[in-house]
Amino acid sequence: MMPYAKTMNEETTPTKTKGKKPKTTFQTLFSTMTRKPILKRTLAIIFIILVLYALFNTFFQPTDSTTFDSATATSTFPFNSATSSSVQLAAGASKFPSVKVYLYDLPERFTYGVIRHHSLARGSRVDENDVSTVKYPGHQHMAEWYLFSDLARPDSERPGSPVVRVLDPDEADLFFVPFFSSLSLIVNPIRPPGSGPGPEKNAYSDEETQEALVVWLEKQEYWKKSNGRDHVIVASDPNAMYRVVDRVKNCVLLLSDFGRLRPDQGSLVKDVIVPYSHRIKSYEGDVGVDKRNTLLFFMGNRYRKEGGKIRDTLFQILEKEDDVIIKHGAQSRESRRAASLGMHTSKFCLHPAGDTPSACRLFDAIVSLCVPVIVSDSIELPFEDTIDYRKIAVFVETAPATKPGYLVSILRGITPDRVLEYQKELKEVKRYFEYEEQDGTVNEIWRQVSKKLPLIKLMINREKRLFAKETECSCVCTNQTAVRSL
Secondary structure (H helix, E strand, O other), X not given: OHHXXXXXXXXXXXXXXXXXXXXXXXXXXHHHHHHHHHHHHHHHHHHHHHHHHHHHHHHOOOOOHHHHHHHHHHHHOOOOOOOOOOEOOOOOHHHOOOEEEEEOOOOHHHOHHHXXXXXXXXXXXXXXXOHHHOOOOOOOOOHHHHHHHHHHOOHHHOOOOOEEEEOOHHHOOEEEEOOOHHHHHHHHHHOOOOOOOHHHOOOOOHHHHHHHHHHHHHOOHHHHHHOOOOEEEEOOOOOOOOOOHHHHOOOEEEEOOOOOOOOOOOOOOOOEEOOOOOOOXXXXXXXXXXXXXXXXXXXXXXXXXXXXXXXXXXXXXXXXXXXXXXXXXOOOHHHHHHHHHHHHOEEEEEEEOOOOOOOOHHHHHHHOOOEEEEEOOOOOOOOOOOEOHHHOOEEOOHHHHOOOOHHHHHXXXXXXXXXXXXXXXXXXXXXXHOOOOOOOHHHHHHHHHHOOHHHHHHHHHHHXXXXXXXXXXXXXXXXXXXXXOO
């Protein structure tokens, strides 16, 4: 019993500590009670913070950090920084559901019928019973063919695509109209109405084909539902669809530039700039300047209209320079071979404006790792939310570029190391301009189109509740890349 008594005595008798006043049982209990509300309040605050954080991440998910970090690096670090890149990857796209696209089964007249007319005009023999065997011809506006053939393939053969094809139009987010508008424009001058004998007298009319397409579309249930806003049409030749553009301007238009369109017809807000299909062989070698002995190369039409008039002036200035090759040349197999050799052996490739601000030559230069020198003040460039073109091209304003000696003095001042940096960036972005690359141009175009979907839905819903039709589109002012109102 003694040990127990001793323990009880120790617990009930306060221990005397030198320099401290001993606490009574009442004081200890009071201290414990005052700490509990503080603890509860702290736990409640922590819980609320965690709930708010979860809600924020669920409903207000910010842009993928890879994109943010890349964009930050691009704006923070100079060109030759190892951490800076021309590509701001649109990472995180796989986190979101694929956009569903319905491929219209157009009458043959608007697809393989156009190819048939082109083949006949070229003297090729065509099986009238199976025109699908005819081959789409190579030219610089082939986006329409690559996008059509991409959707025609099973999804298992389309890895990485941000869109899926649906067979039920009720499930579709977007409707793709596979009219070969650029090829139709090419066929028309070859086989103009009245050029053929007998039954072939009215051989082909691009304008009639455009009109017939719109008549067909305007009869479709899903066109009527949205007034065409969720429909996608390729018109990459600047003159494609010119006859009916006012009747299809609500659509998402895939364009090479806005050179022939009014601000209420074409828009960076609703439309997508797509690359030309390059017409020369890609350069398969590594970066380097040792085998690129020409300073500046250009081969193309010397005389163009509108903004392209600068070409003749540049010819007069540059053809006197020893380390510059500048030649007049039209589209032909021989010209393409000569252009390939010239671009593959030059440090810089000139890109002046043509009849419109863009031209195929820019994309030929990119796949040649020949640094583009862009003299075209109003040019629009594809995928500019992903690619920083300042890292892969030299931009020169038109007015000073036409002064003798100005352009070459800039280029001669660029060091070989800087040229190598340009080439490395070109090599990194090259796949974005390869239509036949597995995850190349086609997938990037679909990514760009997919990003238009929220605005498309906004405009469709908004239009339904308006009492009267507006006199002008409310998402334009687009050659200036500004939104007037929404």
